[in-house]
Amino acid sequence: MPNVVLSNDFYANFKDWLEISNTPMEIYKNLLEKEDFMFLIDSLKKMLINEKFIVLQNTPFSTAKQLEAFVYFFGEYYGNIEYTGIKVDCSYTGCASHQLTLHNDDAIDLEKQPNIGFIQVITEDPVFDVENGIVVIRELIGKLKYDAPELLDELMTHEVSFRSLGINYESMDKKVIEIKKPILYLEDNQYKVRFDLDRIKYHYQSTNEIQAYSESKMIYDFLKHCNEIKKSIFLKKGDILIFDNKSTLHDRTECSIGIDIGSRIFSREIFVSFAI
Numbered sequence: 001m002p003n004v005v006l007s008n009d010f011y012a013n014f015k016d017w018l019e020i021s022n023t024p025m026e027i028y029k030n031l032l033e034k035e036d037f038m039f040l041i042d043s044l045k046k047m048l049i050n051e052k053f054i055v056l057q058n059t060p061f062s063t064a065k066q067l068e069a070f071v072y073f074f075g076e077y078y079g080n081i082e083y084t085g086i087k088v089d090c091s092y093t094g095c096a097s098h099q100l101t102l103h104n105d106d107a108i109d110l111e112k113q114p115n116i117g118f119i120q121v122i123t124e125d126p127v128f129d130v131e132n133g134i135v136v137i138r139e140l141i142g143k144l145k146y147d148a149p150e151l152l153d154e155l156m157t158h159e160v161s162f163r164s165l166g167i168n169y170e171s172m173d174k175k176v177i178e179i180k181k182p183i184l185y186l187e188d189n190q191y192k193v194r195f196d197l198d199r200i201k202y203h204y205q206s207t208n209e210i211q212a213y214s215e216s217k218m219i220y221d222f223l224k225h226c227n228e229i230k231k232s233i234f235l236k237k238g239d240i241l242i243f244d245n246k247s248t249l250h251d252r253t254e255c256s257i258g259i260d261i262g263s264r265i266f267s268r269e270i271f272v273s274f275a276i
């Protein structure tokens with residue numbers, strides 16, 4: 001497991017560096033001058049190329065502005081820090097308490113799908129040790145080549161329809177986006193993935209087309225093989241999961257909802273952000 005943990009001394013210095021600045025750009029410029037911090041960034045980038053995901057433990061980040069400054073070091077900022085708390089009445093998948101199926105983020109976006117994703121836990125679940133799963137597509141290919149070569153061929157060639165209203169929950173423009181693409185593909189000589197079961201289902205729900213049995217079986221087998229090589233990650237408060245969004249899939253086990261006096265809800269809270 002590619003795990004990077006900050007020492008207590010590093011944590012203390014890091015906390016001091018963050019306290020001086022206000023805006024994400026000020027925080028970014030301040031961190032840019034810290035040799036120790038740049039060594040951390042350089043190490044994370046090198047590991048990300050090889051491993052495709054990293055768990056960074058023991059960071060002092062506590063605000064969206066701080067995570068935004070951190071994201072600047074990895075590429076073009078995708079536009080927002082999404083704050084997600086598990087909700088009783090949730091209108092999109094990110095805040096649902098049920099488990100989330102393996103997916104990569106903004107799979108519907110053919111032009112600017114983010115390259116790197118960041119999930120930071122702000123508040124841990126009040127009951128469960130919530131697990132994030134990660135599948136590295138390179139490892140899936142290695143498995144399918146020998147276990148199921150025909151399935152691999154089908155995943156590389158059969159085009160699946162995805163449908164969405166806007167790119168993601170934050171999109172102001174809720175126009176219909178419809179794409180038809182294979183789940184696995186090659187880009188720059190590397191295997192990549194495009195998968196979001198909710199958006200595949202949404203295509204069939206809204207068009208009344210009947211999904212062919214062969215396609216649903218392909219997806220069933222794909223997920224079965226993915227789940228066999230999935231790695232488990234248990235993020236604590238302050239930990240950040242950094243992942244190559246096109247070379248991995250991720251999911252999440254179920255969460256709980258706490259109810260306090262004054263009709264107040266308490267639950268797992270995360271920041272999510274991206275770099276292109």
Ligand SMILES: [Fe+2]
Pocket residue numbers: 103104105250
């Ligand atoms: Fe996600």
